[in-house]
Amino acid sequence: MITVALVDDHEIVRRGVADLLESSDDIQVVAEASTLAQGLARIAATRPDVALLDLRLPDGSGIDLCREILSRMPEVRCVILTAYDDDDAVVAAVVAGASGYLLKDVRGPSLVEAVVAVASGKSLLHPAATRRVSERVRSESVDDPRFGSLNIRERQILNLITEGLTNRQIGERLGLKEKTVKNYASNMLRKLGLERRTQAAVYGRDHGQGSTT
CATH class of the missing domain: 1.10.10.10 (Winged helix-like DNA-binding domain superfamily/Winged helix DNA-binding domain)
Structure with missing residues (x-):
């Protein structure tokens, strides 16, 4: 069973993602939070396999939360799940150590597959985001x-x-x-x-x- 924590300040989005993930027999959502501080506390308490983090939170960013999680709990795999297609955010997520950066337009089955892949140790980035990060790294x-x-x-x-x-x-x-x-x-x-x-x-x-x- 793959355990997952969700951090998103939009309750409807959070519940929708939770219901989608739990439609899989292999995934259990063990924690939900709407802020960075709340997310850090609940993730520390549950130690999930994967943490899905919204990019923009009321008291910080998913990238800041990712960095903090990995500094304390390096075994947790963090994925940024956001509606914002932002080059700088993608690069920042990679530097912070995120295992993936997915846009919220990802199809339901693909999101489930992504969580399973990340939990198994794979790194995952949205294809368009990967191209842009690679182009940026190449230029540097x-x-x-x-x-x-x-x-x-x-x-x-x-x-x-x-x-x-x-x-x-x-x-x-x-x-x-x-x-x-x-x-x-x-x-x-x-x-x-x-x-x-x-x-x-x-x-x-x-x-x-x-x-x-």
């Missing part, structure tokens, strides 16, 4: 020497993270222990100056990773 990182600093194994790890694989799945693919994969991933993130796998996935897509094994 032409001939980035950081990528050249990665050894072959670290590039393999980056490639598979970009595909959305977890450490365990990467280990199975490459014949490595999960702890070894984690060490390679940590070194790769350090060399790239990144903090989270979501950032690495966006960086990897920009450098043509994720399409080969």
Whole structure:
């Protein structure tokens, strides 16, 4: 059972999303909140697998909440779910460590699939948002020497993270222990100056990773 927390200041939207998610036998909504402070408290109390966060809240932003959640509960997977198609917000969400950024025009079945994917360890961004983030990163990182600093194994790890694989799945693919994969991933993130796998996935897509094994 995948547990989910919803933080959105519009009750009708929140209830609609909750009803949609709970139509799946695999998902249970364990917490709801309408503000950043309330959301942080309820997420801390329930420790859900996934937190769906509205971008704009009465006392802050979903991105601020995402950053705070991950600093205290790094095991929680955060997804920004918003009506606002904003380049700067997408980049900020990635930097904050969000596992996804979805627009509220996403179809119901696709939202359920997204929650399941994120809960399994995959990183997910709206396709249009991914393109714009990649274009922005590309314009800022032409001939980035950081990528050249990665050894072959670290590039393999980056490639598979970009595909959305977890450490365990990467280990199975490459014949490595999960702890070894984690060490390679940590070194790769350090060399790239990144903090989270979501950032690495966006960086990897920009450098043509994720399409080969």
